[in-house]
Amino acid sequence: MGEPILELRGVNKSFGPVHVLHDVDFTVRAGEVTALVGDNGAGKSTLVKCIAGIHSMDSGEVRFAGSPVHVHGPREAAALGIEVVYQDLALCDNLDIVQNMFLGREQLRGGLLDEAEMERKARQTLASLSVRTVKSVRTLVSALSGGQRQTVAIAKAVLWESRVVLLDEPTAALGVAQTRQVLDLVRRLAEQGLGVVLISHNMADVFEVADRIATLYLGRMVAELPAKEVTHSQVVELITAGRSGDLGMARPEAATV
Amino acid sequence: MSTSTVEAPATRPERTGFGRRLVSANTFWIGLVLVGLYLGFSVLAPSAFPTLFNFQTLLIEASVLLVLSVGMTFVIITSGIDLSVGSVLVFAGVVGAKAMEALSPGHDATSAGWGVIAVGLVAALTGGAVWGLANGLLIARAKIPPLIVTLGSFGAALGVAELVTAGVDVRTVPQALRRTLGYGTSFVVVPNLVLVAVVVTVLGGWLLHTTRFGRYTYAVGSNAEAARRSGIGVTRHLVLVYLITGLLAGLGGFMSLAYYGTTTISGHSTDNLNVIAAVVLGGTSLFGGVGSMLGSVIGVFIPAVLTKGFVILGVQPFWQPVAVSAVLVAAVWFDQRRRRTQDRR
Ligand SMILES: Nc1ncnc2c1ncn2[C@@H]1O[C@H](COP(=O)(O)OP(=O)(O)OP(=O)(O)O)[C@@H](O)[C@H]1O
Ligand SMILES: [Mg+2]
Secondary structure, three states, rough: OOEEEEEEEEEEEEOEEEEEEEEEEEEEEEEOOEEEEOOOOHHHHHHHHHOOOOOOOOEEEEEOOEEOOOOOOOOHHHHEEEEEEEOOOOOOOOOOHHHHHHHOOOEOOEEEOOOHHHHHHHHHHHHHHOOOOOOOOOOOOHHOHHHHHHHHOOOOOHHOOOEEEEEOOOOOOOOHHHHHHHHHHHHHHHHHOOOEEEEEEOHHHHHOOOOOOEEOOOOEEHHHHHHHHHHHHHHHHHHHHOEEOOOOHHHHHHOOO | OOOOOOOOOOOOOOOOOOOOOOHHHHHHHHHHHHHHHHHHHHOOOOOOOOOOOHHHHHHHHHHHHHHHHHHHHHHHHHHOOOOOHHHHHHHHHHHHHHHHHHOOOOOHHOOHHHHHHHHHHHHHHHHHHHHHHHHHHHHHHOOOOOOHHHHHHHHHHHHHHHHHOOOOOOOOHHHHHHHHOOOOEEOOOEEHHHHHHHHHHHHHHHHHHHHHEEEEEHHHHOOOOHHHHOOOOHHHHHHHHHHHHHHHHHHHHHHHHHOOOOOHHOOOOOOHHHHHHHHHHHHOOOOOOOOOOOOOOOOOHHHHHHHHHHHHHOOOOOOHHHHHHHHHHHHHHHHHHHHHHHHHH
């Protein structure tokens, strides 16, 4: 189906003595939603942060749109068109919604901050996400509910002309209606040709939107399969045991951290 | 998917962050306190307090503190602190004065010309910037807490200044400098020292409230990790903030030299606390991420007005710190209560 837009090969990452990612291969295809699933502590967020340039990889190679790249920081990731919604959201409480959405990429006019233009674009993006509960785009993030914060973090990521969007549990704090909006958004981004990665613990959501499902088990990529070819219970088994029938690792019990 | 929103006819920009912060409740109330104090003293001493001369001296005496507080506002918004400003001021003054003496015949700079004075200014600014850079690198790169780093430079900068001068104030300051920057006036009534302080403050406010640099200052103080993930060079930004603060302390040292005609080595041991008190009084949060330049200006003038008022009314000047502390605690308490009621909404 879709062309690979982002390819990781043999990625390793340790924090001191803790080996978190073991020779991980991972492919994100343009126009597809890839679900990244795995138990708590499997290494999903770490993988995302490696892609975003927040953590450096110990080894492994990254290809973006076919050519090898080395991403040394969030700014370089953003320059390639990689946007991330972090699990912990990473918003500044004392800044308002607009200021957060444009943080690090403020629009300028004559060298000064162009508040009116940023506000206009922020409104536009929020409106396209059907955000109804935020009264004013000048509300400080500290005054927002958990779900509203999550929406701001998502809006911050879709504001830009991006090619790959990674969403780390974007619906964790959301209500029913907002979850629906985000899932619709995920599909819509893929239809626009972006490569979308969705991390989620909710299998119903995963099966609803994902084209492919990649499973991490103790920091190892045990399966990367089209969603149509696996069942709900197979994925759960892959997540919890590392294998399911002839899918997954040959000897998951040998896997150590 | 529905696209309707309640975002009312969303064309008119809302009040921007700057405007909103400007009238943010805390600044507003503390501004009222300042106006109240000024009016109060004017009523109590109608012939002595509200005079042009008194107003001028009030501004002159606050000028150096104001320059220091511009830097301190940036530092505290990043959730840092700089205890070294007073010592760095002294150090810069000594370096500037020594440089001017060294270039003058017989080591007496009293009649030195503008070339020598310019060298003195550069020396003072450099002296301040070096300490600021050292603070910044130790805090942002070596990740030593700002309180510890600047407590160290607070002692070290003063120590070095005393070593250089053997503890004796340098007293030969060019007359040309004293006449102009020290006690000269421009536009008939504006003391030059005040003019410099105003320019620095306006530039500081402009930098803080309308530029990326200012926005990043709030972001770093609010959530450094979020700032980093948004691609902001947090380390570089912190180094710059402390560097600017050191540079401004250097300028303060030069201004002080021009005004007093001596290096006043022993006269700045509580500058740091006065500046921090002023900035916090003005609504800048020690927890970072919150604050305004206007607030700091107001915060500098409340103690200044109290001092002047007490002197004119013949109240023992020892009451001034007591009164300032009371206002400071009241301001913070008031602010917290306001925030709590806001949270309860
Ligand atoms: N900065 C860090 N320093 C040390 N260890 C870390 C760090 N970040 C993550 N780890 C470790 O790496 C492992 C994987 O963590 P990660 O956050 O990637 O898991 P996850 O798959 O996202 O889990 P969850 O579903 O709970 O979000 C964990 O064992 C964690 O303790
Ligand atoms: Mg995670």
